[in-house]
Amino acid sequence: MGAQLRVYKRRIKSVSATKKITRAMEMIAASRIIKAQRRVAASEPYAKELTRAVTAVAQGSDTQHPLLTEAEQPKRAAVLLITSDRGLAGGYNSNAIKAAEELNARLTAEGKEIVSFIVGNKGTAYYGFRNRPVEKSFTGFTDNPTYADAKAVSAPLIEAVQKDTAEGGVDELHIVYTEFVSMMTQAPLTDRMLPLTLEASGAEEAGGKGVLPLYDFEPSAEDVLDALLPRYVESRVYNALLQAAASKHAATRRAMQSATDNAEELIKSLTRLANAARQADITQEISEIVGGASALADANAGSDR
């Protein structure tokens, strides 16, 4: 076998091995998307009811709750960035990080100090490499987040919001995650969680159901709000984590699908090259034999004379 042909054969073998791996990863990601999507759907009733309740209290009472009112001079803002622990997901992590960078730049321009909270190894590594201060980071559950994980992430956030700004608290709470729009589309999203923007949610509510009824609060509007808002933050974080997980799996699936396609393409062109090399080898061998034979014939003819 010619040296050239052997090299091609070896490369085809290695590319087909890679293709097998990427194909398997694609399948795994595809099955995980379905699961993740189902969990997003299952968490929706709770989030919807909770948002409704928060809107109802905020609208139906004149309470000046610290979590609802805008600070006159917001100085510090917490930003929660949700990335994944593992890569091989195309532009998934870099898109989320880019969205966070844009938000950070905007908040800094408004004169606010950023307090960063990060979920996922990729985001932590990005900030670590650039020596950026990170208030707290969380890893190890991004593929399959549970409500307990969301609680763990939310606890320091809620604590920071409830503290005074002078004592290291924050005035605003932002969240950056990847929204799962569909199997093909996942868009990074930046959202302000607190203080609540009631105009937006109120209008949405009014569009669907008309004005909310006047509620009777048990025990009191303040107490209900005190209890509701941490749960609201937790449920928003939980929903964001679930959507981010679904998006990550979808991004992985797409990345692995194109890797598989590329591998197929590569195998095809390598096979062509290998065939050409084999043909070249054969042609050369034939011409060598023919050349050798005619040289012998010529030599014999010479000795006969």
Add this chain to the structure above:
Amino acid sequence: MAELHVELVAADRKVWSGQASLVVARTSSGDIGVMPGHQPLLGVLESGPVTIRTTGESGNGTVVAAVHGGFISFADNQLSLLAEVAELTDEIDVERAERALEEAKTKADEEAERRAAVRLRAVTAAR
């Protein structure tokens, strides 16, 4: 008979939904019973059993669930019970809850003890 629509949702799933004639739950200021036509209400729930008298399509009967904190909200004959964790009594493994209660008591883990106690209370209430 008038009926109200109940949705019992936990953070990660919908636990129960259907028609009911009466819902009794424990709020932070005492037990509260909600019947159809109640005035709009929003309250904070204590950990404890929630009793739902079902009617209509869901058939006449009683559904009891263990609810670990959460909220009750009622408006337009729609009642929603929101809880981080909620379980119907037939989902509760009594033996396991008893074991958990013992364990929590020996370890002096108040959280776990409360959780297990609520489960057991709900099961007793259902009987």
